[in-house]
Amino acid sequence: MEQLLQLLVAGLALGARYALVTLGFVVIFRATGVINFAQGSLVLLGAYLTYQFAGPWQWPFLLAAITSVIACGACGPVIERLLLRRMVGRPAFAVIMVTLGLLIVIEQAVPTMWGQDPKNMGDPWGIDTVQAGAVTVAVRDLWTLGLTALAIAGVFGFFRYSRYGLAMRATALDQEAAQAQGISVRRVVALSWTIAGAAAALAGITVASGEAGVSPSISQIALAAFPAAILGGLDSPYGAIAGGLVIGVSQTLTAGYQPDHAAWLGDNFHVIMPYVVMIAILLVRPYGLFGTREVERA
Amino acid sequence: MRNNRKAHHGCPPRTRTGPLARASAVTLALLLAATACGRGTEGGSTGEDGLATGPGFDGKTITVGVNSALTGPVAVVGKPLTEGNRVWFEHVNAEGGIAGKYKIELNKADSHYDAATAVQQYNRQKDDVVMFAQVLGTAITKAVLPNLKRDNVVAAPASQESQWVGEPNLAPLAAPYQIQAINALDHYRKQGGPDSTICSLVQDDASGVAAQEGVDFAARQLGFDVAARATYRVGDKDMTGPVTQLKRAKCDAVFLAGSPTDAGTALGTAAKMKFAPQWLGQSTTWYPTIGESALKPYVEEHLLIVSEGPEWGDTSVPAMAQMLKDQRKYAPKQEPSYYFAFGYVQAQLVTKILEKAVASGDLSRDGVAKAVNTLGKVEFGGLTGDYTYGPPTKRSPSRGSTMFKINMDKPFGLEAVSTNYSSAAAKAFTFDTP
Incomplete structure (x- = not known):
């Protein structure tokens, strides 16, 4: 039981990191219909900016993290304005390739600026732990869960209660109708990219803190999180959270139990577990757990 | 640059005399020369000082290849390794070069630590180098190895995989x-x-x-x-x-x-x-x-x-003292690094191979391959363990750690x-x- 709880806590923390990345995918997809593969590069940028502020520049970590989130939040609309807006009306494949190209460019640019060697982010929680009964919980994981909960509550509160949140929901439902009602779709799209950039930075900070360290490979989490976005439903923020947590927990439980109880599945089965779960869920719910079913005429 | 495209210049005189035999010999020689020219990888010519040569040697400078991860996540390993290679060769050049007369230089290519890219880079480099002073990575060495065998090129892998011990085209280093x-x-x-x-x-x-x-x-x-x-x-x-x-x-x-x-x-x-x-x-x-x-x-x-080896800065080991002296002189910004030390020692091995090939009068690909497999025991002054080179069955790596x-x-x-x-x-x- 102790082991199960230990794995569940680790799985939820990993799932929370996935959820932050997935939230970025979903917010942009809802507003623009674009799957933004460059999300991983913003995760990377967020982690390295935090390192730069907290490490070499020796800012207090909280200030470094907040500045990094704001900077990445600002990067989002800049990317949208300079690149993606020019692609409006172009084939979806071309738009996806632009985001993929952007991912590769930023993935190369970041180590060119900061070097290839791993770095310590300078976060205050390091490898500290607290004891909760028989379970040892990492302070880093508690912060991850807390920050993710805060970010999600903020995003949902914004969607539910703010004027722009309402505008974003309306745009997601029907862009032309929203425009007819006087909603600035351009502003909504820019706002979506801001939220995605900020969420990516937060994901980068939680991924690279503690023992993990900052290294160019952390952008790979976006690929690992992609099944979470699909199984949750690509247009659903609720699905992003649920998908992230399902993937994180299933992956960690598999890594913990499979080698001893189902060794015949081979080494590192946990790596493909997210895809197994995704396929299983899509077979039952083709639009994901919370995805919107497309209306079809009979 | 003198290379195998002039291979026919160095053919030894024939001894058979009959017209048919002469015609056959000429035809065969032309075919062999044409084949060598077409493939661009084998054979060699003879330099002014009687040294049989091949690609990567212009009579004055020996060029060796480096196929390493110079960008990407593994550059943290590839860059200091390559610096180690360079610093030792700077040391050799300052002392006159290989065999005291041939300068040595690096032809570097970035594999991004990707096997397919590494093979592409190998094919781009192979006709400009005598041998490879470094191929970084186990998976990459595996991918490049069939090409090395095909072209009879020797490479020193920066990978301590045990199966390299038995590969005649590889000159591994250190305990696997x-x-x-x-x-x-x-x-x-x-x-x-x-x-x-x-x-x-x-x-x-x-x-x-x-x-x-x-x-x-x-x-x-x-x-x-x-x-x-x-x-x-x-x-x-x-x-x-x-x-x-x-x-x-x-x-x-x-x-x-x-x-x-x-x-x-x-x-x-x-x-x-x-x-x-x-x-x-x-x-x-x-x-x-x-x-x-x-x-x-x-x-x-x-x-x-x-x-392997002593801790960084242990100047009671003379080879470490020399390495630190060279590092301060040729790479003053280099941080202490295992990988740098490995690259430095790896370049020493390459120097021994090239000197053996020059001493044997054959710096062609065949000559370099022969040098590796007749090199015998090589000592590295304690920077890493001694290694006995020879035919695959006779090789014996260091067993020390x-x-x-x-x-x-x-x-x-x-x-x-x-x-x-x-x-x-x-x-x-x-x-x-x-």
Whole structure:
């Protein structure tokens, strides 16, 4: 039981990191219909900016993290304005390739600026732990869960209660109708990219803190999180959270139990577990757990 | 640049005399020359001083290839390795060059640590180099090897995979990963008692397989069971699963293989879970960033690194003193680094091979391949273990390892606790030959 709880806590923390990345995918997809593969590069940028502020520049970590989130939040609309807006009306494949190209460019640019060697982010929680009964919980994981909960509550509160949140929901439902009602779709799209950039930075900070360290490979989490976005439903923020947590927990439980109880599945089965779960869920719910079913005429 | 395209100039005179024989000989010679010219990879010409030559030598300068990860995540290894190569060759050039008269220079290409890219770069470089002073990575060496065999080109791999021992086109260096694992476990059991529970945690690639092979061999030789064999995928962001597996098995010691980034994640997860076995890290697992993090007290107490040679800065070893002198002179900004030292020693090996080839009067590809397989025992002044080269069945790598503890007051964070440790089990390990 102790082991199960230990794995569940680790799985939820990993799932929370996935959820932050997935939230970025979903917010942009809802507003623009674009799957933004460059999300991983913003995760990377967020982690390295935090390192730069907290490490070499020796800012207090909280200030470094907040500045990094704001900077990445600002990067989002800049990317949208300079690149993606020019692609409006172009084939979806071309738009996806632009985001993929952007991912590769930023993935190369970041180590060119900061070097290839791993770095310590300078976060205050390091490898500290607290004891909760028989379970040892990492302070880093508690912060991850807390920050993710805060970010999600903020995003949902914004969607539910703010004027722009309402505008974003309306745009997601029907862009032309929203425009007819006087909603600035351009502003909504820019706002979506801001939220995605900020969420990516937060994901980068939680991924690279503690023992993990900052290294160019952390952008790979976006690929690992992609099944979470699909199984949750690509247009659903609720699905992003649920998908992230399902993937994180299933992956960690598999890594913990499979080698001893189902060794015949081979080494590192946990790596493909997210895809197994995704396929299983899509077979039952083709639009994901919370995805919107497309209306079809009979 | 003189190369094989002039191969027909160097053909020896024929001795048969009949018209038919002469015609046959001429036809055959032309065919051979044409074939050599067409492939652009074999044969050679003869230089002004009677030296048979091939690609990569213009009569004054010997060019050797470096096929390494100069960008991307593995550049943290590839760059200092290549600096080590360069610094030694600067030293050689300052003393007159190979055999005191031929300058040596590097032809560098970036593999991005990707096998397909590495093969492309190899094909681009091969006609401009005498041999490869460095090919970085186990998977990449595997991918390039068929090309090396086809072209009869020699390469020094920056990879301590045991199967390279038996490859005539490779000139490996240092004790293979299997030897590191065997020596580390033998050393631990002699220090920690024979009844310890031993486990392993390795990454799921070729170097992880090599490390596991060493652990399993040590188990058979030393008479223990491996209580848990945990693995992880390179780049895993959470290692609670495999660490839980090790903790459940109540491991007293865990042999750890992988990159520093993944090792940091594994050690950090273990520290958080209050799991504190004796970690025995393969040489590739260490980078000082780990000891500069919050993990410092944990790794200082629970981690030993197995590698080779003296600790950085130990000037009681003359070869280390020379290396530091060269590093200060030719690469003053170079931080203390294992990888730099490996590259430096690797370049010394390449120098020995080239000098042997020059002494034999044959700097062509065939001549260099012959030099590797007749080189005999090569000593590196203690920077790494002695290595006997020869035909595949006669080769014998170093069986020695150095155990380091973590001491962040030392350069590179490592302090030697047992230098050139060589166990009977390591000596019993045999290497496959093709």
